[in-house]
Amino acid sequence: MKNKGFLNIALLSVLFAMFSLLLLDMDLSLAQEGGEVIASEDTTFQLPAPPTNVKAFDTPDDNGHSITVSWTLSADDGAGRNNVISYEIVRSDSPDGEFEVRGLAPAGENTFEDKGAKEKQDANYLPPHKDFYYKVRARGDGFFSVSEVSPPAHAFGQWYHTGKTPVVVAVLLFSTFCLVFITVARKGKKLYVRPLAGIEAVDDAIGRATEMGKPILYILGLGSADMIATIASFTILSRVAKKVAEYQTPILIPCCDPIVMAVAQETVRAAYLEAGRPDQYKEENIYYLTSMQFAYVAGVNGIMLREKPATNFYLGKFYAESLLLAETGSLAGSIQISGTDEIAQIPFFVAATDYTLIGEELYAASAYLGREPILLGTLKGQDWGKAVVMIALILGALAATFNFQFFLNLFSIQL
């Protein structure tokens, strides 16, 4: 009996325990179920408000492969629930089609430039004159709220970049100055050009080489033929070559660019022709060495030591090789005339050569040597351009001091 009572108690205990566990399990599942509902409701509740007023339009002042999208910020961006992380901009070629992501904009931004490639074979190609539709998604924590579809927009190129108007004004002003003074010079009025020591020494340097019976070395620098300094150097070379032809002094021109070499050959050939000595022109003296900077230096240094030129000209675009060349020329005992618009190299030329044309003096030298109306008129026009700059500088400084923003905006250029 005792045992039977014990078994009953044990059975009841087990049943009670199972019932308790069942109840506990039911409580747990109820709690989880309730949690899910709340979480779900909470998540729905936390979706940011969608952006509104989405507009797409051609990006102004471009080549026609970009569309700008603008929108009104979500009500929950910086306000409300303040839960917008970013905006996702999507695009399709039809309002009901599949939209692809084009980019992201951070919260607080309300514009995006959908910039495509101009090459057809590029995966990112954005064809001009084709309509596109945009949507903007406000992104919360893993959820989006999507805007309405924008009206269609297409990209197209502009012929005039409104952000470059100051450049147009400057070009017109500068060109007018040059044309006016070229006309004045052509009418026979003498235009004054102040002496430049480096240029005045050119004739003496060529004369020295002639007397010594040694060649002249002319270095056009490391620039390509499309650089202004190299182009200026060609015009000086023309004058130097004409003198050289008259004096019958050999001129050596090792080049580091094949195009520069070809232009130099044509320039010198024309100068010899002008001097009435085409038979004296030797094309083999104007040759290509190499395009590699320090290999070129090694080659030119060798020429300096072996040919012992009486005069070295370094006129054009120079980089780290400037001092290496000028020092070797100095050791070889040559008279040296240098000029470059590369500001970092001018100090080395000033230190190691006899005469240096600083920056714009290089451009002015050709006018000084030639004395032709076009060059002199251009030089005078440049001076007037500088005068305008100086006036702008003074007025600008005063405007900045007294905070006249209008004047400062005149010089704003959209890059």
Place this chain on the structure above:
Amino acid sequence: MSGEVIGVWIGAILTLGIFSFLYKDNPFYKFSEALFVGVSAGYWFVVTFWQYFLPKLIDNLVLAYTVLTVEGKIDYHWVYLLGGGLGVLMLLRLLPNVGWLSRWSLAFIVGTTAGLQFTRYLESNGIIQVKGTILPLIVGGNLNTTIGNIIIVVGTFCGLIYFFFSKEHKGAFGGAARVGVWFLMITFGALFGYTVMSRMSLLIGRLDYLFSNWLGLIG
């Protein structure tokens, strides 16, 4: 001896060959120089072929031809024929009778780039510089900035006067030009020191190659 070791030895010997120029011109320098110039010229030819000629000309013309045959359209890539044609004209320099045709290519290069650079220079070297120099002459509560701004404005103004070529530098104008020269020379002095330091790093690089890669004396 591995290829890398041989390369280091060749590099080190040629470096010493170029350095021997510091003593005087000698056969060792001449050999190194000729090798350097020759190899670099050959290298640039290969670089030009693979980086310019092939991708810029041949690939674009192949693309234009493909578009023509597949889509039946004349693609804008045919414009590269113009560049190719100008290149052929340059090669005609090798033929004395028609060599003058290369002047067309040269005229195109020099003329086009001069025109393009005109607006670019006016923008970057003109207007943007002017805008950058327009500074307030008095900055309240900041004496350093005030002095700095005045120096920039005065220095730029006087520097521009120095570069006036059509007026004699006499009197007050000449005085301002002399101030401009002072500004220029101080700037050049600072640039000189700065650039010398960067050249020292080139020398250190070469010495590091000799003492580290070649002789193994350093680290």
